[in-house]
Amino acid sequence: MDAIDFPNEDLWTRTVRTIQMLAVDAVEAARSGHPGAPMGMAEAALVLWARHLRFDPTRPDWVDRDRFVLSAGHASMLQYALLHLVGFDLPLEEIRRFRQWGSRATGHPERGVCPGVETTTGPLGQGFANGVGMALAGRMLAARVQSGGEFPVGYRVFVLAGDGDLMEGISYEAASLAGHLRLGNLVCLYDSNRVTIEGATDLALSEDIRRRFESQGWFVQEVDGHSAEEVDLGLQAACGQEDRPSLIVLRTVIGRGAATLEGSPKTHGAPLGPREVEATRERLGWPRDRMFFVPGDVAEFGRSIGHRGTRLREEWEVRFATWRREHPEEARRWDEFHRTGIPLGLADRIVTEVGPLAGKATRDQCHRALQVVAREVPALVGGSADLAPSNKTRIEGAGDVSASDRSGRNLHFGIREHAMGAIVNGMALAGPFRPFGSTFLVFSNYLVPALRLAALMRLPVVFIFSHDSYQVGEDGPTHQPVEHLWALRGIPGMKVHRPADPLEVAVAWEQALEGGPTCIVTTRQEVPALSRPEGVGLDAIRRGGYVLREAPGGRPDLVLLATGSEVSLAIQAADRLEAMEGLAVRVASIPCLERFEVQADAWKKAVCPDDVPRVALEAGSTMGWWKWVGSDGLPIGLDRYGDSAPAEVLAREYGFTPEAIARRVADWWRSRKGMPSSGDQ
């Protein structure tokens, strides 16, 4: 290990205090924040950063850097202090403006806002599970390019987690999978300060953490978090584990160093207050009147840590260049996995291959499309939370990822939807993978917190949610999604595709690869093939919404908007309305509302004119459709729970047949015109 030596004890101690006091001062200046955890973890974190973590502050995107994840995101000032000291582009000025508008030093670490922050954390447990995903990505990349030897993937993932992280269910799920897959490149430092917001952890927790993690296949150590030597030895032992993830339990005192509040829950989430700060300065021998004080030799020491990292990275680059020369085949694969962008003509190729499946379930169409994408995009990997045979999300001809062989492309997440979401996020964060996850649409609500973070970070991840309506049938209301489509669409930055046929499936995949998180929602049941007018193909679909069936003469009396499995239903209803009611009906397919919404007004109006009465048709909640049909429009959906019965019975009971839809629209039309209803016709 090419580690910085420990400096003399005095300088070391003052470096720890610099970190602690930067946290204290920043929280004090912001009048909000969490000083306790940064103070308690300062020494252990410094050991990690000074002697183990491989990073280059001048190149935060170095592909083989170790990943540092502050899962306990409220301890953000710990990370900011370290980032500043070792020379990341985080000047003291940013820390002075901690938690202020425009500062990189946000309340919780935000990826893309502050250099050196690998993932946005704060919602507890997410960072821990992201870390598992990053470690998995590292092992999977290594398995792909290292056939000839060890180089070039050697990064480790270091997660700093608190009690809150480890009490969240997602952390047990993720830890279980990490142990199962024997991710020896994952090390979690657990800040066991025995204090939570409501008081001592023993109010609600009496687990034997060692046994818990051992039961999941982890290597567990327990050390004094305030002893640099113990932490250092612990990290050495952890980094020596090739085949087991490591947990290092750090016995720490929250608010370490504070004059009178050491160990108190009061240091957790609020400024210490001027009096305590003054007393703490005195106790730590810190200058009374200098906020944000960084002694000259501490600054120098910090920079030396950064310089070591730059050197490490430069050495890596040299070895990498050599490796590339000497392993042209592996280097080619490396480049292949790191290629970004969308393969030329991808959508057309998908259409060609999926086209014959028109008339099948969209989950089957999506499955075929997945095979095309997998062929063209080697970085695509993924799996299901134990529903792959139902979701139809297996990459055929590719192997499984297991503890003994990580070269496969199919992941078995187990029945762990929430961890799946965050692990997929972590894989995307680590790169170069384009990961996907899948489950039933109804269970998308198990992973919403991870979906939100994917959207907040704009991660290029894909989630495939099958069994997308009451058409699930016999499994009943617990398995029939109702509110889920709008819950997903409600997440800012999430793109939700609900394709109706092979062409729409092709565009869903194409646009998923453009970046940003995407949900592809598919049916369990077969859907009729659509006949498309001349010239209405991929380009129209790419706009998220388009006219699929024009009214005679292009002059609709009304417009029917529909998605996915209801598009064919809308067309059948439109045919009836024309034949039996003499109404001119346009049907617009809206596979992706988020895309449609950002089109030019001219396009949107051409599809869905303000001055023509509008009906929406979707087998789920009507909630968001009012925006598109207007308050005098008619959104037809299901704002109730389903029932256990065969799908075709439910369709009849719920009025999701062409006849019932046509009748309902006709009645609405007549009542708009003040005409009598059709009654029982």
Added chain:
Amino acid sequence: MDAIDFPNEDLWTRTVRTIQMLAVDAVEAARSGHPGAPMGMAEAALVLWARHLRFDPTRPDWVDRDRFVLSAGHASMLQYALLHLVGFDLPLEEIRRFRQWGSRATGHPERGVCPGVETTTGPLGQGFANGVGMALAGRMLAARVQSGGEFPVGYRVFVLAGDGDLMEGISYEAASLAGHLRLGNLVCLYDSNRVTIEGATDLALSEDIRRRFESQGWFVQEVDGHSAEEVDLGLQAACGQEDRPSLIVLRTVIGRGAATLEGSPKTHGAPLGPREVEATRERLGWPRDRMFFVPGDVAEFGRSIGHRGTRLREEWEVRFATWRREHPEEARRWDEFHRTGIPLGLADRIVTEVGPLAGKATRDQCHRALQVVAREVPALVGGSADLAPSNKTRIEGAGDVSASDRSGRNLHFGIREHAMGAIVNGMALAGPFRPFGSTFLVFSNYLVPALRLAALMRLPVVFIFSHDSYQVGEDGPTHQPVEHLWALRGIPGMKVHRPADPLEVAVAWEQALEGGPTCIVTTRQEVPALSRPEGVGLDAIRRGGYVLREAPGGRPDLVLLATGSEVSLAIQAADRLEAMEGLAVRVASIPCLERFEVQADAWKKAVCPDDVPRVALEAGSTMGWWKWVGSDGLPIGLDRYGDSAPAEVLAREYGFTPEAIARRVADWWRSRKGMPSSGDQ
């Protein structure tokens, strides 16, 4: 233990086979379902029902019955077969129509649909955590009424869980709390058949289940799930545990008894198929041509189990009557806890006590209201996922619930939002408690699956979500809810109250107690006191939406709809619009859209007329507001993630000041009229 003796081996075996074949036949007839788990668990479940479970099929609501929870809800036919055999009101006819429209034998067990089903299961892990809540409720009730002795609360909770249940994060969370609280009245039978949908469990799981549960304080046994004696001894030992929850690992074979598919994942989720069924009949010595066959002596044996239960219940009633006579004080408390309905004048009393807090944060108002409700409703108990000091949800003057003393009213759920949701559900299911849970609104997404089940079951539970907007400020986007209000409102049957002042807080609590799940959403920040017109008080608020500030002459140019903290903002904006733009503005407060929606049209139109332009104002997603403002209306909200900065800075940046709102509304108004915008005025 007053248990039924094992019958002769032949009868026993044929009873097991009856259960197995009922499951096989029902799934075959329905052409969908899960035969494997019922077949594998039939024998163990029969031991439980015949010799341990206390229930009376003629009185499914017997208050001290043992609770049986089929967490592995897909194994529903196991429960239906047992319910039928022991004499619950589930005739064979219902089982013949398994999974058909209107049958009580739904795809997954549904509470309120099938007698004897204690909770609706299917989404994995939920039933397990419900069971923890039920066991907790039992212990808490006992601690309240048993000061003089053991009687009358003696029920146990038996959970039947599969691999899927135990892989879900929620089960670790719930198990951790169950162990912490030493719930010795909880016994979980774990069907360890080592098979999941994707194949063998070791694809994704290699935990040491024994160590895992032991690390959480459980008593763990492992037995042969196909040996009645071993299961029986295991249950006896488990029921002997006073201070630890028990896990009995049942080593089982999925599809036990099937001719060629025993042990195969193929038996998990699909009919065996006619050929396999025929061969299985032959193997088990079952008549070839009789579907749904129940031999006469098996039926008799089943009934005798039921009769034993009836006798147990009758004996309990006698003892209960004696106990009541001999313990009048405890009996009075018993009645108090079992009282339902809303105390007379509750809302008025809340107004009186909370009134002085007008101008404070609504979380503070809600806290004060909670004290009043707690005083009037002894069954009210609850807590937070480690945020009680922030959520302000402590019942003052009442103790904590701990392993050593369960007489308190404040629960410490730990940082386990998902389990909190399902445990609260379980407590409500067991009764007599009126439980609540709380966390930040932004983290409501951690417990959505439990909220959905609360709504599906119409449980009388309350969730208090504080810190309800960008006004959280410095903590940044990870802590600022955006889409959450509509995500909650989207759950069918969920009532969401976002009160603006003490009167609306009072109605929120009153209506929460009317039943059905309710979310009360509160602010972190202070909100100005509202001045109310004469006569606009509780009765108006009870309608969910009402006119709070009328336009001059009652003839508004436009209507401003607002909720919670934005009501005062709307009023200030209205004042400006009148003063500076000469517009007559009505402000309607809409504390509960679900209530408002079910009012008579006359009321709704009087508040929010179709023919007057409408603006909605809410510090969150605009998604569902379009229904109320129309497509030419103006929903003002935040359809983006927040930022880390002081709340007042964010309000300015996001245009949530009276000036900015007034300007925006005026511009919109002018553009409607084709007038030029106000520019930078």
